[in-house]
Amino acid sequence: MRVGRPPLQAQVTTIPMTVSQNIKVLNAFPADYAGEFLVRFGHVPIPADIDPRMVHDIPSPSPEAAADIAATPLDMLKGVAFLVDAACPGLDMDAVTDVQVEYLYRYYKGVILPNSSPLAPAADGVRPQPAPEIVRIVNKLRNMPYLLRYPLAQKLSARDVRLPVVVLLPGPSLPGIGPRLPELARGHLVVAVSRTLEFCLEHGVEPDFVVQLDTYFIQRKYYEKLPPLPNTTLVALSLCPVHGIADRFKGVFFMDSFDTAVLKNPYRMRENGLSTLMGCMGLAECLGSPYALLSGADLSFPGDNRAGEYFNSPGAGKAVREAPPECIQVKDGLLVMKNRAGHRVSTTLMYLAVAREAAGYARDIENAAGVRFYVGNDQGILAAAIPTLRPEELAAAPPLDRRALGAAIDDALSTPEHVEMIRLKVDCVKTIQTLDQNLLFLEACRVRKEYGDLARHPIALFAEQERDFNLPEDPEIRLGFSLRIARQWRQALVQARNLALAHMIARHDGQIPLVCLPHEAARPFPGLKRLYPGFTWDVRPLLSPADAPLPDFPRAISYIALHRTLASWQVAFVTAAARDAYRYHFDVYGGDNLYYPGPEPTE
Secondary structure, eight states: OOSSOOOOOOOSOOOOOOOOOOEEEESSOOTTOOSOEEEEESOOOOOTTSOGGGEEEESSOOTTGGGGOOOOTTTTTTOEEEEEOTTSTTOOHHHHHHHHHHHHHHHIIIIIHHHHOTTSOOOTTSSOOOOOOHHHHHHHHHTHHHHHHSOBTHHHHTTOOOOOEEEEOOSTTGGGGGGGHHHHHHHSEEEEETTTHHHHHHTTOOOSEEEEOOOOGGGGGGTTTOOOEEEEEEEEOTTSOOTTGGGGEEEEEESBOSOTTTSOOOOBOSOOSSOHHHHHHHHHHHHTOSEEEEESOOOSEESSSGGGSSTTSTTTTOOOOSOOOSSOEEETTEEEEEOTTSOEEEEOHHHHHHHHHHHHHHHHHHHHHOOEEEESSSSSOSOTTSOBOOGGGGTTOOOOOHHHHHHHHHHHHTSOOOOOHHHHHHHHHHHHHHHHHHHHHHHHHHHHTOOGGGGGOHHHHHHHHOSSSOOOSOHHHHHHHHHHHHHHHHHHHHHHHHHHHHHHHHHTTOEEEEEEOGGGTTOOOHHHHHHSTTOEEEEEEEEOGGGOSOOOOTTOEEGGGHHHHHHTSSOEEEOHHHHHHTHHHHTTOOOSOEEOOOSOOOO
């Protein structure tokens, strides 16, 4: 989605996304058949009036049967039903499982994912017209200070690091590596994700990298209580909500251009927008690692419920005595199957799809960059093509020179990407103008309590399709939400436009006014220096009679002259302390030319 021109003028009537997961595994034709695509193993009888194009007959599956799948996403739009003739002698259940995995992977990627994420590609007819992903657009706009300051991961790749990697993922088996983590960290780069960062620190290891692919705002909660991590580098998708969080790290490498019309670099670190596992594998490729150990990459959990889904879930570590099924079964919305060790585990459709795709990633990355991937145990469902390598076998790895690594990362972080600031500013201005018109329409609907026209309005449609807040089906609540999210979008656009303008001024050696409090005037502002290198500041402390005796600041602003002074500038930065102290002034100031950089980041 472009920053500048989201599709706000929808011309067609749209319907909400209504496709829900429907998977059946049966030994007879379903009495409640509802148009599911049928995959028949053996000789299960089916009615004669079933369209043969909706049936894949595999009387005696072989290991190669998965390669013969021809069903399209439209064929599977109403679900998939596996008919397994358990009484058929010689039915190869491992081959049955392989076919199930392939079908379920295609069902998830072709049907379920496009109907849950408007960002995912979709075949024609698979989903209704999606709404603009406003939350992700706002994330990106709020990330703008970091997107303009820090480079793409391509610059890290150019450093040719070539060091082995241990990746920490949040599966139930992760605690097993904890006691060995400090030893492994001496000879390996450590890569964590949001859910495993605290685990890593608890075992005395500050990770070298943290990968952030998840775009949900709740992800910020995993970082809020963490200390500054000056030796850890964040690697993030441009849509992730990293604003503010990124200040805790050494710096940020972004996986992708936030807008290829203004940052014209087509590079994209390998990931699939689906699982952080793939982002971690892409980082190993970016680093040119000789090998990467995937720890906690279970993508499954013991038992038949989600109580033990993560390493720190309440039900983690509980033993399971039930025998595993011969092929994939369905129970309470979960998929029950064998793991690599032959034990009974449960998984989700998404996890199963990730496991299927990870095998292809491992193969492709090894072919392209020579990176070999391993798992630390057999408790997960990743394909056997990714071999097992016990952590104790890596104890003899030679120690890393992290000082040299840090210097290489600092050098890579020091050069931002080239961004066409004029184009960015113009795009923001045009979108603000369009949003203002849409806000007038939405406000008129609210005042008149007229909701009929909202079905065709993209912002209201977003309130219907959104996947972050689970809004009730109340038109008044959804309209109020639409207004508030649109105002947040506008505010984020104004801030992005002002930041682009400030960069344009700084490029021509202009000074940027910085409104602050008197006690801040003599500070070096290390956070601003870090995020805005090359900016020259015109420091303007804000004074009031309460500051008596008045300090001697030649460039001070009297509070009674604040509004007319602000209005005289193209753009001005306002510190968080100044904004808080004079919020009653800034809240009623009518101009859109102020930029609020937030609290001064910790060094």
